[in-house]
Amino acid sequence: MLLETHNLTASYGQFRALFGVDIAVDTGECVAIIGANGAGKSTLMRSITGIIRNEPAMVLHWGEPIGARPSAEIMKRGIAMVPEGRRLFPSLSVEENLLIGGQARKGDGPWNLEAVYDLFPILRERRKNAGTALSGGQQQMVAIGRALMSNPELLLCDEISLGLAPVVIRDIYAALPKVRAGGTAIVVVEQDIGKALAVADRVYCMMEGRVTLVAKPADVTRQDIHAAYFGEAA
Amino acid sequence: MIWVDTLVQGILLGGLYALFAAGLSLVFGIMRLVNLAHGDLIVFAAYLVLMGVTLLGLSPWVAALIAMPLMFALGWLLQIGVLNRVLGKDILPPLLVTFGLSVALQNGLLEAFSADSRRIPAGALEGASLDLGIVTVGVMPLLTFISAIIVIVALNALFYHTALGRAFRATSDDAVTAGLMGIEPKRVFAMATGIAMVVVTIAALYLGMRANFDPSIGPARLIYAFEAVIIGGLGSLWGTLAGGVIIGVAQTFGAAVNPEWQILAGHIAFLAVMLLKPRGLFPRAVD
Ligand SMILES: Nc1ncnc2c1ncn2[C@@H]1O[C@H](COP(=O)(O)OP(=O)(O)OP(=O)(O)O)[C@@H](O)[C@H]1O
Ligand SMILES: [Mg+2]
Numbered sequence: 461m462l463l464e465t466h467n468l469t470a471s472y473g474q475f476r477a478l479f480g481v482d483i484a485v486d487t488g489e490c491v492a493i494i495g496a497n498g499a500g501k502s503t504l505m506r507s508i509t510g511i512i513r514n515e516p517a518m519v520l521h522w523g524e525p526i527g528a529r530p531s532a533e534i535m536k537r538g539i540a541m542v543p544e545g546r547r548l549f550p551s552l553s554v555e556e557n558l559l560i561g562g563q564a565r566k567g568d569g570p571w572n573l574e575a576v577y578d579l580f581p582i583l584r585e586r587r588k589n590a591g592t593a594l595s596g597g598q599q600q601m602v603a604i605g606r607a608l609m610s611n612p613e614l615l616l617c618d619e620i621s622l623g624l625a626p627v628v629i630r631d632i633y634a635a636l637p638k639v640r641a642g643g644t645a646i647v648v649v650e651q652d653i654g655k656a657l658a659v660a661d662r663v664y665c666m667m668e669g670r671v672t673l674v675a676k677p678a679d680v681t682r683q684d685i686h687a688a689y690f691g692e693a694a
Numbered sequence: 695m696i697w698v699d700t701l702v703q704g705i706l707l708g709g710l711y712a713l714f715a716a717g718l719s720l721v722f723g724i725m726r727l728v729n730l731a732h733g734d735l736i737v738f739a740a741y742l743v744l745m746g747v748t749l750l751g752l753s754p755w756v757a758a759l760i761a762m763p764l765m766f767a768l769g770w771l772l773q774i775g776v777l778n779r780v781l782g783k784d785i786l787p788p789l790l791v792t793f794g795l796s797v798a799l800q801n802g803l804l805e806a807f808s809a810d811s812r813r814i815p816a817g818a819l820e821g822a823s824l825d826l827g828i829v830t831v832g833v834m835p836l837l838t839f840i841s842a843i844i845v846i847v848a849l850n851a852l853f854y855h856t857a858l859g860r861a862f863r864a865t866s867d868d869a870v871t872a873g874l875m876g877i878e879p880k881r882v883f884a885m886a887t888g889i890a891m892v893v894v895t896i897a898a899l900y901l902g903m904r905a906n907f908d909p910s911i912g913p914a915r916l917i918y919a920f921e922a923v924i925i926g927g928l929g930s931l932w933g934t935l936a937g938g939v940i941i942g943v944a945q946t947f948g949a950a951v952n953p954e955w956q957i958l959a960g961h962i963a964f965l966a967v968m969l970l971k972p973r974g975l976f977p978r979a980v981d
Contacts, residue, residue: 511870531873540874547871551863560860564876610876 567611708939709839733916927974
């Protein structure tokens, strides 16, 4: 298995945010993680990428325990993240933001500066601008392109549609099939259930730090999701 | 035309202050660390060069060239072994640690080299001068100033046109996200301090060839460096040069009026700039 979490727990000081989360992602898959505000989705992403350090065996990469490794090492193993809130580097231009994504690891795959500009042509026009001088949607494109530059095995996207207009969300989601075609597995964290079900092979629903539902989109009913999302019968 | 001469001497003196300050500015710009031992590290490097000259019989230039990688290694180790452990949200621990380092360096140097003042022999260059028509300038001050420009051009090229420089800027913006890019902030900081120590070695070479030094003079050089960095705007290297020049010019004009006013005039210029432009002449947009 490309990536697994086993009984993953995480805390912020005294506050426990995750209570034994198990998820799995295999090569080429697209997995969605849904859940309400505060469910622990971002905490799960931070734990996988080493921003929050855990017990080694709580996160496995090809069976190897990596739960205690630092972010830089996780990234070099081929796990890239589009973090919540995009987090572009304000001192870097658009092009530099992209370049820095592929600086520590090039990886095998189709992604390079030209390929990212072909994926999001507007960025080619804006490449000399400061990353933070762009619109929200364009910034999200930079954040995705930046993560792709290392040709990751696995791309983690934390709420890439947050705060964007529907047409912009459509453009951004249209990029995901191309990412999969390049051989990268994807985890999308979403609050928009419809978007998540449309792109994913498998959906995990989280609530209050636990996984409350795992299913294939075709197999779940609205009631199942409602119950898993809000913790009550519909 | 005496004032033209004073102005030119002041500008050239500013080059020396900019050299003192460039390493401080680099480190502050990248990791928001104020190294209170910076001046003492310059003095330490000056002794290192002096030993190359006196013990190995090298020319000062060759001795400095050999001292550079040693100082780089020292900076790297200092960052990895000590400073990285105290860097954090709270700015007090690194200040205390570098203050302690400053005291320790001064005492160590006093132990090793005594309080006698020393000078790096510069041979024929000492006292050599160049007639430029309107003014006559010392070769040594001129070389210092040219070196300052070269150092700043090189540091800027590194900062804005290399992958390492990109990593410097990204880490300074957001160390957590830099980690997601495969960058290890602690290694980036170690590189930065190592490079700052190479610049310190260049500053030490000119400090030691131009004037006498002893183990106690570090803190005074730190003050000039500080003022140059702050006048220039934190983190801007050209600003740091401008800051050095302003202090240098103020000092030479002060000295021209009354020799006792040299140091005071520099500090007054610093205060005047702070009153008019509290964030310095070239503040960074993001801070
Ligand atoms: N830095 C932090 N310090 C303390 N508590 C935190 C921190 N970050 C998150 N939490 C808490 O941990 C819980 C899970 O937060 P998390 O950000 O993982 O949720 P999320 O599912 O990503 O929510 P959202 O959809 O709003 O992004 C929440 O109760 C939140 O308040
Ligand atoms: Mg979140």
